[in-house]
Amino acid sequence: MALDGVRVLDFTRLGFGSQATLILGCLGAEVIKIESTKHPDGVRIIPPLVPVDGAKGEGFGGGSLAAAEQLGSFNRGGTYFKYNTGGKRSITVDARTPEGHDVLEQLVARSDVVTESFAAGTMDRWGLGYERLRAIKPDIVYVSMCGFGHTGPDAACVTMGPTAQALTGHTAMVGLPGRPPAGWSFSYLDHVGGYLGAFAVLHALHHRRATGEGQHMDVSQLEPATALLGPALLDFAVNGRRYQPAGNRRGGAPQGAYRAAGEDKWVVISCATDEQWQGFVKAIGSPAWTDSTRFESLDSRVAHVGELDELVEEWTSTRDRYEVMDLLQSHGVPSGAVQDAADRLERDPQLAARGHFTRLRSSEVGELPLEGVPFHMSVTPPHAGGVIRRGPPDLGEDTYDVLREALGMTDRDIAELRDAGALA
Amino acid sequence: MNALEDLDVLELVDATGEYCGRLLAGVGMDVVKVEPPSGAPSRHEPPFGPDGTSLRFLADNVGKRSRVAVVDDDVRAACADADVLVHTLRPRDAKARGLDFATLTKLNPRLVVCAITPFGQSGPWCDYEADDLVLMALGGSMAACGYGLDDPPLAADGDQAWRTASTYAAIAILAALLCDAGGQLIDVSAHECSASMTEWHVMTYLCTGQPMARFSHPVIETADGRRVAALTPDFLGAHVFQRLREMLIAEGVAGPLADPDFDDSAYRAAHYGEVHRAIKRLAAAHTGDELWRLGQSAGLPWGVIRSPEEVLEDRHLRSRGHWAEFDGLPYPQAPYVASASPFTFAGPPPRLGPSGGDEGDQA
Secondary structure (H helix, E strand, O other): OOOOOOEEEEEOOOOHHHHHHHHHHHOOOEEEEEEOOOOOOHHHOOOOEOOOOOOOOOOOOOOOHHHHHHHOOOOOEOOHHHHHOOOOEEEEOOOOOHHHHHHHHHHHHOOOEEEEOOOOOHHHHOOOOHHHHHHHOOOOEEEEEOOOOOOOOOOOOOOOHHHHHHHOOOHHHOOOOOOOOOOOOOOHHHHHHHHHHHHHHHHHHHHHHHHOOOEEEEEOOOHHHHHHHOOHHHHHHHHOOOOOOOOOOOOOOOEEEEEOOOOOOEEEEEOOOHHHHHHHHHHOOOOHHHHOHHHOOHHHHHHOHHHHHHHHHHHHOOOOHHHHHHHHHOOOOOEEEOOOHHHHHHOOHHHHHOOOOEEEEEOOOEEEEEOOOOEEEOOOOOOOOOOOOOOOOOOOOOHHHHHHHHHOOOHHHHHHHHHOOOOO | OOOOOOOEEEEEOOHHHHHHHHHHHHOOOEEEEEEOOOOOHHHHOOOEOOOOOEHHHHHHHOOOEEEEOOOHHHHHHHHHHOOEEEEOOOHHHHHHOOOOHHHHHHHOOOOEEEEEEOOOOOOOOOOOOOOHHHHHHHHOHHHHEOOOOOOOOOOOOOOHHHHHHHHHHHHHHHHHHHOOOOOEEEEEEHHHHHHOOOOOHHHHHHHHOOOOOOEOOOOEEOOOOOEEEEOOOHHHOHHHHHHHHHHHHHOOOOHHHHOHHHHOHHHHHHOHHHHHHHHHHHHHOOOHHHHHHHHHHOOOOEEEOOOHHHHHHOHHHHHOOOEEEEOOEEEEOOOEEEOOOOOOOOOOOOOOOOEOOOOOOOO
């Protein structure tokens, strides 16, 4: 695998940082996830829970240490944790014990990369800030991932995905004209921040290979988002034009989501050119209304788009969304069913053919379909289960193996650490 | 010294794949855009400046160079000396033009070829057509976004599925170059990339049997008509609630929240509407900019909803040196602050380069 031999000491939690180390693990890095039983990754224990007995989970809410203790498990949270931790190893270390702190320093000495997603200053307070890491391992690559980054006037501010999306203009880019923004309902920028976190690690590893020098990559959740705004910034700087939401319009017609047969089923059709419009007309059997001069050019279709949308939806609304998609695609028209997670898992033949989901075992909850990374490499293929070919780890299940393999500890060393409370 | 400056990247892409080369240019690789004599397609896409320059082209091609290839023999010749080729050719077109991986790897066995396509190199939808809207629909984010069930699912603007594909492509390229495995084909399906950016949706469905419904996060309107994402999730814990309460008391809008009953988490959960009512009172007395900072002062992840162009004024990004300026125009630059090898663009987006041997300089 591409990152064979790279060891990542991973303090990240929740979404943003964990996405970064998921990518590194899928590329072959050995990712050692550091938690403690007193402070496990918060998303380990947030419902909905993975059913272990065929029953369905309990829905959203709560998610506390007390709830996990009552449940008797840290391993059933079926949320972002399961998406983000395939291929990672898990160890528990109590960094507040001197022995635990020493274990972490020994691991730093044998790692290439340290990643974390705490608030700025947290690692310093633990005595594991960049200066200390560098004293232990001079060429360490240290990648911090937190809301506003470690410097700047607002470095003390905190984010969740929707915060970063609001502040960077992304919330405003989802919405209908004349309405308040609808925004993203999930944390797109948790993913994006994680992608750039992984990218920053690879950038730093290239730099280290060429120069022997490590560094601190300070990743925030804001900066990776700005270039994703595309030409909107230049349109303002050059033309003074402020961004206006346009729903699903991208300059074509018909273009957007249309109701299909079934309850709340939709299909997207996107005709941006005359050729695509002609393909659409042919696909639906050239009904008389398509002959109208109101629809003869892209400009006239856009000018009469309300009327056009009604006629198109009249046609789609009695048809299965996948049948619409396949029929239009056979005439060269960009079209796709609006798919939810169930559709992707159970009905999408393309994802199935591409092996998008990899079924991997997690020790407590059994097999799960994991997504890993969505690209393919012919010589160094990534894998959703990383080098260990395994699903999300149970809390601390690799503590013993990691201390033996990475630090060369004996059973007796490990027993002493357990007795001292360092591995809780 | 720049570790990546000796790596030569060719990009033969339409607008859907330009963001990949933008990222590679930022880490210092020499990204040369191979264009037909008429220029890359994105040079002709809106929005335009008063002089007819495509702003879309400018946004995604900063830091690159340009050269014109009149015929595909020119492209193959360039590939013989390059480290990476990024392209957006569909499999059937790559083969027809003799630019498929099997052909190129014979010319240059160490060439990393990255193909960014809607559906990848294989599968029943391999030859289907897609734009970003179709990819957002099939990938799943659209099904989860919108105002609710009375309105249609909404896709985010700005080519987010394509940009995610480009980002993964850049990650895969850096990884391939790091491992010294020689040349290989990186097959990036934008559909798969779009499908893997919906957080916990797949797991939630597995756990509950119900896909995530589409919804919009609640926001609070402020005295000046702005809107603030004022997240107050109870799971942030008692200490965060306590700071919020102190702030609300100091602002004179706490109402019943000052009552000691609210120290109890069960009582608080049963009366959480009072938290929202107090925040509404707070919002009625403040501007959007004041409100989000008040929330932050209490440790809450609040943010005012900005229009994209307002990001240009953000004091924090400015202080972190985020913007590059070329020809008086602002370009988002480093996605992270690097202590040793900064992410920077060597120059502005390129004018259409010369044909033949020499690559053009930046404009």
